[in-house]
Amino acid sequence: AAASEVDVRTDPVSTADGRSIEVAANVGQPAELDGVRAQGADGIGLYRTEFLFLDRQSPPDEDEQYEAYTTALDTFPDGRVIVRTLDIGGDKPIPYLDLPDEENPFLGERGIRRSLDSDTELFETQLRALLRAAADGDGDLAVMFPLVATVDELDAALETVDAVATQLDAENVAHAVPELGVMIETPSAVFAAPELAERVDFLSVGTNDLTQYTMAAARGNENVEALRDPTQPAVLRAIARTVEAAHENDAWVGMCGEMAGDPELTELLVGLGFDELSMSAVTVPDVKAAVQSSHTDEASAHATRALDAATREQVRTQRNE
Numbered sequence: 422a423a424a425s426e427v428d429v430r431t432d433p434v435s436t437a438d439g440r441s442i443e444v445a446a447n448v449g450q451p452a453e454l455d456g457v458r459a460q461g462a463d464g465i466g467l468y469r470t471e472f473l474f475l476d477r478q479s480p481p482d483e484d485e486q487y488e489a490y491t492t493a494l495d496t497f498p499d500g501r502v503i504v505r506t507l508d509i510g511g512d513k514p515i516p517y518l519d520l521p522d523e524e525n526p527f528l529g530e531r532g533i534r535r536s537l538d539s540d541t542e543l544f545e546t547q548l549r550a551l552l553r554a555a556a557d558g559d560g561d562l563a564v565m566f567p568l569v570a571t572v573d574e575l576d577a578a579l580e581t582v583d584a585v586a587t588q589l590d591a592e593n594v595a596h597a598v599p600e601l602g603v604m605i606e607t608p609s610a611v612f613a614a615p616e617l618a619e620r621v622d623f624l625s626v627g628t629n630d631l632t633q634y635t636m637a638a639a640r641g642n643e644n645v646e647a648l649r650d651p652t653q654p655a656v657l658r659a660i661a662r663t664v665e666a667a668h669e670n671d672a673w674v675g676m677c678g679e680m681a682g683d684p685e686l687t688e689l690l691v692g693l694g695f696d697e698l699s700m701s702a703v704t705v706p707d708v709k710a711a712v713q714s715s716h717t718d719e720a721s722a723h724a725t726r727a728l729d730a731a732t733r734e735q736v737r738t739q740r741n742e
């Protein structure tokens with residue numbers, strides 16, 4: 422359909438020359454689900470499961486989680502819902518989970534590290550709920566792991582998925598193994614991206630953490646604001662390398678950090694080759710419109726220039742050439 426006939430509040434979009442790009446929304450609270458649909462998101466690109474664990478005295482059990490995941494899937498019968506497994510630690514504490522008192526929690530036990538080490542039972546429970554929801558919910562489920570730093574961690578997570586599927590089989594409980602992916606949030610994951618991509622269906626770039634760890638500049642710290650910018654050339658090059666590694670290994674690649682929600686940067690992300698972008702729901706219509714006005718050739722020339730730039734100022738002005 423011509424761009425003019427496409428309604429960004431309801432329809433999927435493609436670039437002016439016809440390349441489809443999935444534009445999805447991030448969800449951090451259950452109450453956001455309806456608004457996300459109203460804004461025209463094609464699906465959920467990052468469902469932050471931490472909220473299921475907050476403001477309570479003990480973790481949600483398997484059935485409660487199953488309900489939450491199927492509700493999200495039923496909201497997008499024709500779309501995809503990417504659920505991230507529990508990502509606590511760092512800036513995301515949960516009182517009853519007894520997180521260690523670390524001098525530097527951002528470099529400590531957080532994300533997948535906790536799931537594989539201290540919270541293994543919780544991880545299995547969450548995966549059981551997810552595999553059951555994958556079979557029963559209307560939309561397509563995808564599951565991704567946060568803060569992966571090594572191939573070993575991914576292998577261990579994938580083994581746990583296998584073990585959980587075997588358990589459910591033995592119990593005759595309906596289930597399906599969803600699409601599986603890895604968040605790229607650490608420089609080590611960027612360097613390991615080919616091997617990570619070989620093992621999964623997709624990669625999703627978390628620019629908030631990837632910027633923090635690449636630039637050694639804590640998220641939320643205003644004293645280092647200029648460094649906390651995903652258009653810093655080093656971060657942009659890390660992102661480009663991730664996209665390449667995904668595509669060379671038959672994986673699709675998305676972005677779910679805040680960078681994805683900046684319509685000023687949409688053409689650049691299209692040019693880098695992203696298949697999916699996920700952002701806070703309010704920016705979905707603007708990003709969809711920016712996708713529609715992009716041309717893949719121009720966008721990719723724009724990306725090439727940006728990748729040659731030496732400063733973030735130069736990265737940001739490439740689109741005007």
Ligand code: PEP
Nearest residue numbers: 627628629630677678679
């Ligand atoms: C990110 O780090 O970019 C991300 C999307 O995850 P979160 O903001 O929840 O850490």
Ligand code: MG
Nearest residue numbers: 606627629630
């Ligand atoms: Mg993150």
